[in-house]
Amino acid sequence: MRTISSLLWVFGLALGLSIGLLLSLHPALFSQDESWPLFVWPVSGTSTPDLPQSSAYGPRLRASCGRCYDFHQGIDIPTPISTTLRAVLTGTVRIAGSHPLYSDGIVQLDHGNKLYTNYIHVAASLVVTGQVVAPGEPVALSGVGDNGFPHLHFETRQGSVLRQDAVNSYRYLPYTDTLRHTLAITEVLEAGAVWLRVTTPGDELDLNAITLTVRSAITGGLLAETGLDYEAHNKKYLGDPAQIDIPDLDGVLIQPLVYATNTPVYVVDFFFHNLPGLGAVHIDACALDVNANTACDTAVGVFGRQLFLPQITQSNP
Numbered sequence: 001m002r003t004i005s006s007l008l009w010v011f012g013l014a015l016g017l018s019i020g021l022l023l024s025l026h027p028a029l030f031s032q033d034e035s036w037p038l039f040v041w042p043v044s045g046t047s048t049p050d051l052p053q054s055s056a057y058g059p060r061l062r063a064s065c066g067r068c069y070d071f072h073q074g075i076d077i078p079t080p081i082s083t084t085l086r087a088v089l090t091g092t093v094r095i096a097g098s099h100p101l102y103s104d105g106i107v108q109l110d111h112g113n114k115l116y117t118n119y120i121h122v123a124a125s126l127v128v129t130g131q132v133v134a135p136g137e138p139v140a141l142s143g144v145g146d147n148g149f150p151h152l153h154f155e156t157r158q159g160s161v162l163r164q165d166a167v168n169s170y171r172y173l174p175y176t177d178t179l180r181h182t183l184a185i186t187e188v189l190e191a192g193a194v195w196l197r198v199t200t201p202g203d204e205l206d207l208n209a210i211t212l213t214v215r216s217a218i219t220g221g222l223l224a225e226t227g228l229d230y231e232a233h234n235k236k237y238l239g240d241p242a243q244i245d246i247p248d249l250d251g252v253l254i255q256p257l258v259y260a261t262n263t264p265v266y267v268v269d270f271f272f273h274n275l276p277g278l279g280a281v282h283i284d285a286c287a288l289d290v291n292a293n294t295a296c297d298t299a300v301g302v303f304g305r306q307l308f309l310p311q312i313t314q315s316n317p
């Protein structure tokens with residue numbers, strides 16, 4: 001009996017592990033935060049991604065302000081004017097068409113537990129405040145953004161309705177994570193700085209964070225552990241939305257390249273500077289998507305800022 005129950009236990013454990021492994025191989029079945037069911041996409045109302053998308057969550061150059069730097073809190077889906085937009089999850093309509101805090105037409109759904117979705121630039125609301133909607137149910141007709149470009153700006157906010165709680169919608173939207181984002185260390189400068197180039201395919205805009213580690217190449221000792229998390233970056237700007245346009249935050253200069261529907265990859269360059277260390281250094285950098293899958297690169301270089309004081313050169317004619 002004891003042997004049989006042990007065998008059953010081992011079998012159960014093996015079954016559990018197999019199911020766990022199976023589920024881990026299919027991240028698209030669950031949202032990143034597994035307490036939530038996945039959305040459907042807001043245009044199709046299905047689990048097939050709405051494509052193309054013209055702007056990712058995160059840093060970008062915004063067309064409507066002469067390519068100024070902007071931290072984009074949603075995703076943009078180009079849509080002909082008056083396209084039907086659909087509820088992504090069961091919810092209650094909180095805003096139906098307009099709100100003083102939003103300059104453009106908006107439908108906002110409350111999904112409970114402090115999860116909200118925003119449909120912005122809408123031409124018309126198809127729902128009323130307090131109405132309960134099911135996934136895929138029409139909620140609005142699409143309109144035109146402030147740059148004259150017909151599209152849906154779709155946002156997910158978690159924690160509150162405030163803009164600093166806008167999170168990466170790819171956490172909840174269903175897609176097959178094919179791990180095609182890339183990271184390359186493009187330059188290590190003696191002034192204690194590193195350039196990175198990160199790319200994300202245009203049909204899988206799920207990039208979420210960058211990590212950077214600097215170690216002594218001689219001793220292996222840790223010199224710096226830094227990075228940039230898009231959602232944490234978004235949270236730092238409390239109050240004045242205009243301040244979201246600061247390109248250099250905590251020693252990281254963010255330089256997005258122009259991205260549009262016809263660009264195959266979304267490219268962002270990151271310049272980490274003021275890094276500590278002197279002498280030979282080993283750099284490790286990774287780009288993480290919303291499922292915490294990494295694309296990494298390593299490089300060695302020499303930090304020698306004391307050799308590069310321009311004043312010394314100039315004072316010795």
Ligand SMILES: [Zn+2]
Pocket residue numbers: 055072074075076152153154
């Ligand atoms: Zn947008």
